[in-house]
Amino acid sequence: TQTTRPQRMLAAVQKNATRGDPRSVVKAIDQFCRQKEWAMNVGDEKGCILDSVVTEVNPATVLELGTYCGYSTVRIASLLPSNAKLITLEFNPDYAAIARQVIAWAGLEDKVQLVEGASGDWIPKMKEKFGIETFDLVFLDHWKDRYLPDTKLMEECGLLRKGSILLADNVICPGTPDYLEYIRNSPRYKSQYFKSHLEYTKVEDGLEKSVFLG
Numbered sequence: 001t002q003t004t005r006p007q008r009m010l011a012a013v014q015k016n017a018t019r020g021d022p023r024s025v026v027k028a029i030d031q032f033c034r035q036k037e038w039a040m041n042v043g044d045e046k047g048c049i050l051d052s053v054v055t056e057v058n059p060a061t062v063l064e065l066g067t068y069c070g071y072s073t074v075r076i077a078s079l080l081p082s083n084a085k086l087i088t089l090e091f092n093p094d095y096a097a098i099a100r101q102v103i104a105w106a107g108l109e110d111k112v113q114l115v116e117g118a119s120g121d122w123i124p125k126m127k128e129k130f131g132i133e134t135f136d137l138v139f140l141d142h143w144k145d146r147y148l149p150d151t152k153l154m155e156e157c158g159l160l161r162k163g164s165i166l167l168a169d170n171v172i173c174p175g176t177p178d179y180l181e182y183i184r185n186s187p188r189y190k191s192q193y194f195k196s197h198l199e200y201t202k203v204e205d206g207l208e209k210s211v212f213l214g
């Protein structure tokens with residue numbers, strides 16, 4: 001029977017990447033997506049911007065919304081200090097099953113907690129379920145029409161502190177117009193746009209980095 005694209009991506013990781021070597025996992029996925037099949041990972045170009053933000057923030061607590069196959073999960077987790085915690089939320093059980101195996105191949109399962117379910121359901125439970133006070137960094141990469149409601153929900157749930165960083169993928173393509181409008185006009189955020197390209201293409205896209213001012 002026919003395999004899915006995430007399954008073929010995982011096979012490429014298991015074939016071409018070294019167990020326990022996150023950079024080789026990232027490289028194997030990027031090669032698969034460039035040479036074989038496009039897939040909606042943040043990719044190598046935007047991935048470098050993501051890496052620089054993670055390194056600059058050096059977060060103890062990270063929330064990723066939208067795991068997909070775990071590409072950005074591996075990029076982020078590989079840069080975290082030993083006691084840091086990354087919680088990644090994935091709604092789609094098929095994506096989650098692949099992501100768990102990609103994260104395990106990279107040897108990062110101890111740094112990552114993959115939670116299956118809808119962001120709207122889980123964000124209000126973060127404190128009680130995971131003992132999280134606030135997130136130092138949030139990477140938004142899930143449904144594009146959930147960026148704004150979930151940001152407002154994180155504010156309401158007290159999950160953001162003065163200096164928390166939101167980094168949002170795809171603010172141009174597919175685009176998150178309501179989120180951009182809100183975050184760029186709100187006095188509670190200071191935003192910066194990092195112009196780039198849609199993963200593995202020449203189409204414009206970018207990341208929006210926003211600091212919560214409290």
Ligand SMILES: O=C(NCCc1nnc(-c2ccc3[nH]cnc3c2)[nH]1)c1cc(-c2ccc(F)cc2)cc(O)c1O
Nearest residue numbers: 040041042066067068090091092141142143170173174
């Ligand atoms: O949709 C995206 N990302 C979201 C992944 C996800 N991760 N989790 C879910 C989820 C969430 C609740 C769900 N409910 C049921 N399935 C679900 C799946 N969706 C996405 C799309 C593109 C893209 C650009 C141009 C195109 F021509 C086509 C596509 C590029 C990107 O970088 C993306 O991140």
Ligand SMILES: [Mg+2]
Nearest residue numbers: 042141169170
């Ligand atoms: Mg994306």
